[in-house]
Amino acid sequence: MVKKFKIMLKGISIVLLIMIIINFGMDWCIFDKLGNGSDDGWLGFWGGFLGAIFAVVGVWWQTNKTITNEKELMFSNARPFFNLTVERDTLNLGKLYVTSDEEIGLGRKVIYLKIDNFSNKLMMKVVLKIYTKDGQTDKISIGRIEGGESIQIAPSWTHDIYKMSITDSEFNELDLKIKEICVYFTTEKGERLKLYFQNINGNIENIDSEKIVESNATKNNLNKLNEEYSNNEVFKESKMKLLKK
Template sequence: MNWWIFDELGNGSDDGWLGFWGGFLGAILAVVGVWWQTNKTIKNEKELMFSQKRPYIIIQESSVRNLAEIKDIFSSKNHTAYADEPVIVIKNLSNNPMFSVKLVFQYDNKKEDIVIDRIDPNSNIGIIINSDNIIEYLKKLGMIYPRQPEERDEFYKRINLIKEQGIKKSFSDNIKALKYFNVENKESEYINAIRITTKNYSINTKYELLKEFSDKYIHNNSILYEIPCKIKVTIYFTTTVREKVKLVFKKEDKKYRYQKNETKLENKGSTFTEKEYDTSDMYESYKLK
């Protein structure tokens, strides 16, 4: 076998070897540099595409009374919305929709989830939290001053018991409801309002005296519900390019401030467990009328 090639290489000078290895390593570094730059460009272009599909969200507070600025109102419990109910408003100020939205509210050692199928671009969605307390409030209020048809039907049933049991016993639950609003000391005035209302009761009977009592002692002196001073709102959603996103806001000094350090973006390597955000097992919360 002819070894002359290796002999020739073996006889090379130190400068020759340095030149050879310098060129060889330079070529490798050049390839790696091109690969790195190309990969970085691809990632930047991909991130640009994903970022352009992420919505811009802010959170504010309002009330059901201001329905004109709110498209829909959602709650974890179904009930007839009351005009003065406070509402947390999620505002999508971008041209990008949000899909499979999961909102997690943490306040007063409680945790409440609201699910919305979709939030449209440039739209406002209202959220009512602490529904259990609100429903109880409205139930007690409806006993004192019946507004809804079903409340008036129940009131009528009690009228039929007056002859046998008397007003105080027939309307004992209604009278007990006064204690919920801390106006039990107005019991005699309330019983008198019931007596006049039921004296000549008919289908056309009006409830003005009961309304006056409610307006005077309850509506003007009782707060339906106040949104807590401290509350954490976590928003999970999926964009139009199927990226999962997590945004966090905290209420501080009556303002909802975005917590950038708690953001999770799937395109940037963040992962989501099924327990945290599972789009395959989500059902929309109650939409209030």
């Protein structure tokens, strides 16, 4: 936005400079030597000339705006619609991404995260950075989440809860340790996005989102994480357990 403003400011300055030069230049003898045109004739000529420049600039601006809008439409059509929730229940059958090798399975209530991809769009190189109230950070990396797929996620405190021997009433009183979550993922069009979630009264709500990469850089090298990670860090999928009966 700042770059576009500077370009527009330079363009306006150049046009104003040309108009000032023409205004004072009409009295120069060079115009008399070029022909017997009157001041009105020269003003008409320069007016038409500048009008043509404005017309070309207007067409360029409109074309550029159309291309930008079409590009944004292409990106937006590839963005998946998903939901990130906190579950207080027993784990379901299927994929469970974990941060520990400790035992965890079906049949016992725990607090865990769940991603439901409601769209038919693919989510690639998904990274969750989970920040807790006590200053701990868990990182979960998921290679891909298919359209219509649900993924369960067990941060470190999920394992701690699984090991507890508590009643249902005590379980219901457990505090949600999450402070905030950042979710990074790449779309089918190579656009990398970051979504920011926050714990608001025990519910995880999306607060903000932003583009990180919207060029072919991510598409051509999906192993490289976005600029918030070190350049030498490559994507490594977290451990996954397939929960079965």
